[in-house]
Amino acid sequence: MTSTAEAANPGLEGWKAPPFPPAKVLDGRYCRLEPLDVARHLDDIWAANGGQEQVWDWLPAEPPKDRDAYGALLTSMVAQAGIVPLAVIDKADGKAKGHLWIMEIRPAHGVFEIGWITYSPSLQRTRVATEAVHLVGAYGFSLGYRRYEWKCNDLNEPSKRAALRFGFRYEGLFRQHMVVKGRNRDTAWFSILDSEWPGVNAGFEAWLDPANFDSEGRQQARLETFRAAQA
Template identity: 70%
Template sequence: MTDLTAWQPPPFPSRRVLEGRYCRLEPLDVARHADELWAALVDAPEVWAYLPLTAPDGIDGYRSLLASMVERTDIVPLAVIDAFDGRAKGHLWLMEVRPSHGVAEVGFITYSPRLQRTRTATEAIYLCGAFLFGLGYRRFEWKCNDLNAPSKRAAARFGFVYEGLFRQHMVVKGANRDTAWFSIVDGEWPAVDAAFRAWLAPDNFDAEGRQRRGLAEVRAELTTTTAG
């Protein structure tokens, strides 16, 4: 989008349910989600390794953490509900929301081991992007600690474009953090959207839920077909 003379800033994303085939994103609710989330995360301290805080030391501390998220007005905290069993297995934020520029980020992604590397986890990111671009946002961001190789691989797999490294960007847990920046912009979203939808289609999975084609493979095939 280059001519912005008629462009209007989108609204701040509302806290609403985002419904997919394999997951549902619900506005985070301490009473409804805390116990299930804690049960999914309690034996996985590695989940907190690259987050800007340490793992809570008990359910009460975790409830307080979730409550602090819910109380904030500058983020949209969402619980990730696995449609296969209806249980909350992770949470994430829409954050760094700047409607005046049409920019928002998906971040503070906290996925339990049972959610990681599943189609449910992938669909959650897709639902966030579809929601934001549907509202009229121009740029969808992903940022992570440069040491977090799995997060950087995930960003590339989802279709985010690497933009560069912010050196000495933060001090986190008493250590330097260089931050890797990625984004998808509105002109790229239709192709990314088509790849997500093709990958998430039921016929891309066998009876055991194993993918037939990877997301990057699907995106490359669609790009080649369009170019041809």
């Protein structure tokens, strides 16, 4: 690299590639993320997600028709290399009500993504759902990763709104990026960088504080409000 290029793009002094994320329990205030175990989690996940076809609208798989089919799908996830599949446990009752992946893991570049988010209707738009995203981010950045990604179909407006609410920044659109279920997918890209994480993390922690919720579990202030206070 020439001196001009080096001046324009200095090296990452002190940074080194982090390890592949070991599968471990990530424990929060409202939820716990456990390494996906089909024998332990299938019954709860099927009870929460079975028959909920709308949950699968934007996922790259058809909804499982029965418990055995769901079990086969989860088994294939556990066997897949290069991802960390996690069950989402609601600590209010100890039940697994969804699952997600840490994926697109590229240690050499310090990149990780949260994806394949499969939340039951009872989990959607709850403190548990938000805290799960926080736990994954905190874990990745604690290992030394530099970039936390969120990607979704550009037609999936709820997912795009969620990414922005969580503090991801919109980066752009990959047109005709994929073919999913025989249909075109333009992919919207979002990210949080390590330099941005302290403020995003502080916003999550403030929003998740029990004092921010009334006796019915309704928020007193929005996540975006707490994050803005950190700017």
